[in-house]
Amino acid sequence: TYVVTEACIKCKYMDCVEVCPVDCFYEGENMLVIHPDECIDCGVCEPECPPEAILPDSDPEADKWLELNKDYSEQWPNIIAKGEAPTDAD
Numbered sequence: 287t288y289v290v291t292e293a294c295i296k297c298k299y300m301d302c303v304e305v306c307p308v309d310c311f312y313e314g315e316n317m318l319v320i321h322p323d324e325c326i327d328c329g330v331c332e333p334e335c336p337p338e339a340i341l342p343d344s345d346p347e348a349d350k351w352l353e354l355n356k357d358y359s360e361q362w363p364n365i366i367a368k369g370e371a372p373t374d375a376d
């Protein structure tokens with residue numbers, strides 16, 4: 287899985303959310319997180335993150351953020367589901 291880390295805090299970019307093929311980004315208290323059970327490890331989001339907050343869980347820096355990503359994913363809404371519904375219906 288990929289993990290969102292400290293540099294995401296207060297970041298306003300949503301580029302990662304837009305490229306994720308499985309919509310596994312969730313809102314957190316003050317940052318976005320990735321649901322570790324839903325991420326398919328494609329890596330597409332990593333280069334799209336302007337502050338370089340997204341790391342693979344193999345990165346030593348990611349380790350201490352993994353549990354937070356999991357907790358927030360379970361407690362906060364999915365960022366896509368919560369956002370405005372797609373309006374391609376009309």
Ligand code: SF4
Binds near residue numbers: 305307309311327332
């Ligand atoms: Fe989504 Fe792929 Fe990033 Fe996982 S690695 S959060 S599946 S874009």
